[in-house]
Amino acid sequence: MDNYKRTLITTALPYANGPVHIGHLAGVYVPADIYARYLRMKGENVLLIGGSDEHGVPITLKAKNEGVTPQDIVDRYHGIIKKSFADFGMTFDVYSRTTTETHYETASDFFKTLYEKGEFLEKESDQYYDDEAKQFLADRYITGTCPHCGNDGAYGDQCESCGTSLNATDLKNPVSVISGSVPVIKKTKHWYLPLDKHEPFLKQWILEDHKEWKANVYGQCKSWIDQGLQPRAVSRDLDWGVPVPVEGADGKVLYVWFDAPIGYISATKELTPEWEKYWKDPESRMLHFIGKDNIVFHCIVFPSMLKAEGSFNLPENVPANEFLNLEGDKISTSRNWAVWLHEYLEEFKDQQDVLRYVLCANAPETKDNDFTWKDFQARNNNELVAILGNFVNRAMILTHKYYDGKVPALGNVVDDFDKESIAQIEVIVNKVQASLDNFRFREAIKEMMNLARLGNKYLADSEPWKLIKTDEERVKTIMNISLQITANLSVLMQPFLPFSAAKLQAMLNISGQNWETLGKTDLLSEGHEINKPELLFAKIEDETIQKQLDKLEATKTANLAASKTAEPAKENISFDEFMKMDIRVGTILSAEKVAKTKKLLKLEVDTGIDIRTVVSGIAEFFNPEDIIGKQVSILVNLAPRKIKGIESQGMILMAEDATGELVFIQPGSEIKPGSIVR
RNA sequence: GCCGAGGUAGCUCAGCUGGUUAGAGCGCAGGAUUCAUAAUCCUGAGGUCGGCGGUUCAAGCCCGCCUCUCGGUACCA
Numbered sequence: 073m074d075n076y077k078r079t080l081i082t083t084a085l086p087y088a089n090g091p092v093h094i095g096h097l098a099g100v101y102v103p104a105d106i107y108a109r110y111l112r113m114k115g116e117n118v119l120l121i122g123g124s125d126e127h128g129v130p131i132t133l134k135a136k137n138e139g140v141t142p143q144d145i146v147d148r149y150h151g152i153i154k155k156s157f158a159d160f161g162m163t164f165d166v167y168s169r170t171t172t173e174t175h176y177e178t179a180s181d182f183f184k185t186l187y188e189k190g191e192f193l194e195k196e197s198d199q200y201y202d203d204e205a206k207q208f209l210a211d212r213y214i215t216g217t218c219p220h221c222g223n224d225g226a227y228g229d230q231c232e233s234c235g236t237s238l239n240a241t242d243l244k245n246p247v248s249v250i251s252g253s254v255p256v257i258k259k260t261k262h263w264y265l266p267l268d269k270h271e272p273f274l275k276q277w278i279l280e281d282h283k284e285w286k287a288n289v290y291g292q293c294k295s296w297i298d299q300g301l302q303p304r305a306v307s308r309d310l311d312w313g314v315p316v317p318v319e320g321a322d323g324k325v326l327y328v329w330f331d332a333p334i335g336y337i338s339a340t341k342e343l344t345p346e347w348e349k350y351w352k353d354p355e356s357r358m359l360h361f362i363g364k365d366n367i368v369f370h371c372i373v374f375p376s377m378l379k380a381e382g383s384f385n386l387p388e389n390v391p392a393n394e395f396l397n398l399e400g401d402k403i404s405t406s407r408n409w410a411v412w413l414h415e416y417l418e419e420f421k422d423q424q425d426v427l428r429y430v431l432c433a434n435a436p437e438t439k440d441n442d443f444t445w446k447d448f449q450a451r452n453n454n455e456l457v458a459i460l461g462n463f464v465n466r467a468m469i470l471t472h473k474y475y476d477g478k479v480p481a482l483g484n485v486v487d488d489f490d491k492e493s494i495a496q497i498e499v500i501v502n503k504v505q506a507s508l509d510n511f512r513f514r515e516a517i518k519e520m521m522n523l524a525r526l527g528n529k530y531l532a533d534s535e536p537w538k539l540i541k542t543d544e545e546r547v548k549t550i551m552n553i554s555l556q557i558t559a560n561l562s563v564l565m566q567p568f569l570p571f572s573a574a575k576l577q578a579m580l581n582i583s584g585q586n587w588e589t590l591g592k593t594d595l596l597s598e599g600h601e602i603n604k605p606e607l608l609f610a611k612i613e614d615e616t617i618q619k620q621l622d623k624l625e626a627t628k629t630a631n632l633a634a635s636k637t638a639e640p641a642k643e644n645i646s647f648d649e650f651m652k653m654d655i656r657v658g659t660i661l662s663a664e665k666v667a668k669t670k671k672l673l674k675l676e677v678d679t680g681i682d683i684r685t686v687v688s689g690i691a692e693f694f695n696p697e698d699i700i701g702k703q704v705s706i707l708v709n710l711a712p713r714k715i716k717g718i719e720s721q722g723m724i725l726m727a728e729d730a731t732g733e734l735v736f737i738q739p740g741s742e743i744k745p746g747s748i749v750r
Numbered sequence: 751g752c753c754g755a756g757g758u759a760g761c762u763c764a765g766c767u768g769g770u771u772a773g774a775g776c777g778c779a780g781g782a783u784u785c786a787u788a789a790u791c792c793u794g795a796g797g798u799c800g801g802c803g804g805u806u807c808a809a810g811c812c813c814g815c816c817u818c819u820c821g822g823u824a825c826c827a
Contacts, residue, residue, distance in 0.1 A: 291754045295822070299753070364821070394755080394820080438763085439756050440820055447762080447776090454776065458789055466786040473785075514763075518775070532791040537784075607787060668751035669825050689826020713827055723827050
C-alpha cells in the first residue's frame, strides 16, 4: 500500500509471567520502536501499540504455586515490564494489558459479533470436571500417570518427563490440581473458529497477494495452509480470563490466544476515541511486529478472526524475526538463561543505546542469531566509541579549538572532494531510508554508521590540523562541512540511538530536526554556537564483560546442580500393586526403524513366553543393528497398543537421565529369556 | 518421516530476474597520521559460495540426490 494515511504498529504482547529479555527486544521491540520513530520523524501518523498478555493457564498455575492470585502475578510482571520498556526508551503510544475493563468489553463484543454471525462451530466433548471445586479442569489442571512412560506428574496436555503430547482423558489416575480429588468426565460445550472455512481466502490473501512478505513468514504460512487448517477451539473451562458472553457458558472463558490479539484493539481504544480510523479505514495500514513463534497466530488465526468479523483491516505486513540465542544456548525464562532488560538497565546505567545498537546490528532477521557479551563489548568499543563517538568528538573539539565553538562559514565549496563528501550524505540517508522501508534494520543501522565513517574519512583526508597553519579559509569550509555531517548524524541516529541522538543535539545546541532536514548542509548556520562536547559512548572494560559472563556461568552451575537432583519419590504403592506388573528378561531378535518416524524402532523380542513385537521410541539413541541380541527388561502384561499401524505388545524398560539420555535396563549377566524381574 | 527457513572469508552478514577477477563490517597483518576515548585513514592476506551430480555459452543463484543447524508437525506404551 503506497498511499496510506496512517500506520498502526502492533508489538507482540509479552506474557506476564516473567520479565522481558534481550530475545524479546531483538525480535520485536527494538525494530518496532526504530520503525515507529522513523515514521514519526517523517511526519507520518503512526501509533505504536503494546501491552501485557495476562491470561492463560501458566499464570494461574504460577499463582497457585506461590499462593497468590493470578492478578497478583500479572500486576507484578506487568509493572516490571512496563517500567523497563519505558526506561529503555520504547515509545509506545499506549502500553496496556489484557485485564482492563476495556479489554474485557472489547474481547467480549468481538466474540458476540462472531457468535451472532454464525462464525463459530459449537461442539460438545468429554472433559474432566472437579466436583468439589465445581468446575471443569483445563489440561494443565490435571495431573496423573503418563500412559507412556509411567511418570506420575504428567499434565493433561503433556508429559514433561517423556515429552509426549497427551489428551487429559489419556492420563491414568487423574487428579485435580485444584482440590486433589478425582475428577469425573462430563460433557462440555465449546466454540471453534473454523479456520478451514477461511482457507481459500487465506490462500489468496497470503500466497498470492503478499508474496513480498519475508521468506520465513511466507514459508511458514504456506506450510500451515498446505497442511490443511483445522477448526480451533476459542473457549476453555477456566475462571481466569474473559468470560464467554453467551447463555450457558458459565465457567468458560475465551482461550488466551483468542483474547490476546484483541488486546491490540482494546489498547488502541483506550488510547484514542478515533481508534476505528486506525483499525478500519482502508487508508490505514497495520503492521504486526512479532517473533517467529507468533507467525501462525498473526498471519492465519488473527486475520481469520478479523475477516470473520468483517469490518477490520488485515495486516499489511508481518515482519517477524527469528530467535536470538545467548552465548550459544537457547534463551529460556525457566532456566534463567537470559539477559533481563530490567537488570541490564541497572547494571548498565544510561547505556540503553548500546543494547539497542547491538541488538539491531545483530538482529535475527533471516535466521537465529547469537548474542555474546564479547560481541557486545566489541561493537561498543570498536564501532560506537571508535567510529561514531570519536568522529563527533574530534569535529567538535576542533571547532572549539579553532573557532571558540562558533560554526565557521561554509564559504565557497569549490573542492571536488568537498562536493563529493556532501553528496555522500544524501546517498547514505537514502540508503537508510530504503532499508527501513523494507524492514531491513540491520542494513539500515550499518548505513547509519557509514555516515560517521564518512566523517572520519573526510577529516583524515582533508587534514584541517595541518592546513590551519597555511590556509585558514579552507579550514573554515572543512570544519563547517564536518559539523554539518555531525548534525546530519545526530538526526539520522535518532530512530536507532535516541538517547545519544538527543545528547548530541544538545551538544550541538540544535533541536526540532526532522527527516526532511537530512542530507542538507545548513543544519547549523554560520556563527551558531555549539556546546562543549562530552563523550557519547564509554568504553566497556573486560572486567564488566567478565562479570556478566560469571553471572551466566553461575546460572549454568545452578541449572546443572538442579538437574542432578533426582526427582522426588512417587507415592507408596502396595506390594500387590507392584506384583501386578509382569516384567521379564527378553532378547531382542530383530530391530528395524519404523518408516516415516524419527524415534520409533520396531523390535521382535523373545520373551521366553513368546516372540512378540514391541514398538519403542528409542531410535534416536540406538542403531537397530547394534541392539540385536541384547537382553533387556520388558513389561509383558501392558495392554497392547497400536502405534503407526503396528501393534506394540509390551514395553521395553529404559532409564532416562535429566538430559533425556536413554539406556536399557539389562540383566547383569546372561540369563534365560522369560526370567522374571522383581 | 513430512513441511518451512538457513548452511557464502576467523566472526556476523550482503549478494538484484544466472553474466566480466564473489562483497561489507568486525577481527588479523603492514603502512600513514596525531585533531580525537592508543581513536582514525590507507593497503593487504584470507573463500573448492555445505557435498556430489545435472541443465546452460555461463551457476553462489536453476534442477536432482545427500548432509548439517533451527523451527513446525507426526511419532516415544
